Amino acid sequence: MPDIPSSRLPGFHRLDVEARWRELARRGDVSPEELHVLRALGSPSFDILNQMIENAVGVFALPLGLGLNLTVNGRDHLVPMAVEEPSVVAAVSYAAKVVRHAGGFTADADASMMIAQVQLTGYGSPELARERLLAHREQLLALANSFHPALQRRGGGAREVQVRILPAPEGPQGEPLFIVHLLVDTQEAMGANLLNTMAEGVAPLIEQLTGGRVYVRILSNLADQRLARASCRIPLAALADFDLPGEDIAEGILQASRFAEADPYRAATHNKGVMNGIDAVAIATGQDWRAIEAGAHAYACRTGRYGPLSRWTLEQGHLVGRIELPLALGMVGGPIKVHPGAQLGLKLLRVTTVRELAMVFASVGLAQNFAAVRALGSVGIQKGHMALHARCVAVTAGARGLDVEKVARLLVERGSVKVETAREILASCQAVTAP
């Protein structure tokens, strides 16, 4: 395997964008052709857009940043992140740096097992219908696989048939829900289209075997057979910051974790922080981030009560963070081979398999969460956030070019990061420089 360049790029944030491009090219993160793609990301060819969605009339661009310092299972990864929110990229880079010095993230991911659902109605006796279907398990699997023979040749394909009988939502007078699950190994694909084709394909056989009628047939986005996990272990001394000892910072993080476990109102915001990182890298690598979001939040609710996707504990003098969530990702399929930015994003990440991609995503989610709970449990989130948010406020007030940094700095100094204040500052700067 070729040497992977380090994800440590000291001083990268101080370079202008041209210098950042040169640095990526010098390190071999992007080829000359890819550099061209990177420069042109904001204006892709209209042909590509037209292939992607209907009625395309333009491009809605997002900034693409690079999360730095990430190391997962001993391998370094630059993390492409497409996101509009200030501080997300800085937070993940900071957290990854702390964890890197503590040995990096450890992660693992399940095989790409996805669930297709087929809803059967009018089936008569649920026990008899279940028996009949399971007796024809091999025939159902063979039929499902006949729709994607190449997937089987690649080592994937339909693997299992399950039946779930659920109480009718109307109460005892309603027909219980009879749901057939088809478990499919989608290999390097996210798998939605693969599964939907199979689910639609097996529906007539399910009807024939049971005498029932199939209505809905589609994949489930609760991809709980396809989980990814990441963890990190940080010595307390490495947490010391803001003139506070590591023990104190750790206590704040532990309290934040307890809060999220006990209270769904807090857990929702805790998980939003996790998804700040995961969504950003999902968008930059052409993943279906709505599918990821749906799966993550449904999984967060699996016990019947919404809870945090990540947790923090104190173990033998170390702060230990763990995250687990479903990640239905793809290295192929969807827009991945169509959108040049998605291909570039995957190249920058330097992952070779979809499982490795999921491990990086889970680590990014945990890194993002670490940065958030560390700030929340100590100096508060506004200190770091406002410094970056101030630039947006300055631009909103009309600042351009060098004025942006100047106005942003003055906003933070005054402790009033507001558009009105920015307008006043801008007006006074312009009055000073007017001839």
Ligand code: NDP
């Ligand atoms: P595709 O339909 O593009 O299918 C992936 C295809 O890639 C496979 O059919 C296969 O085609 C090919 N392929 C090449 N190499 C591999 C490999 N190593 N492993 C697996 N497949 C390989 O994508 P998906 O089925 O992954 O569907 C994802 C898309 O579906 C996303 O864009 C998503 O937005 C969308 N979607 C999502 C829904 C949801 O989440 N609820 C619902 C509907 C759509 P071949 O065998 O012919 O080479």
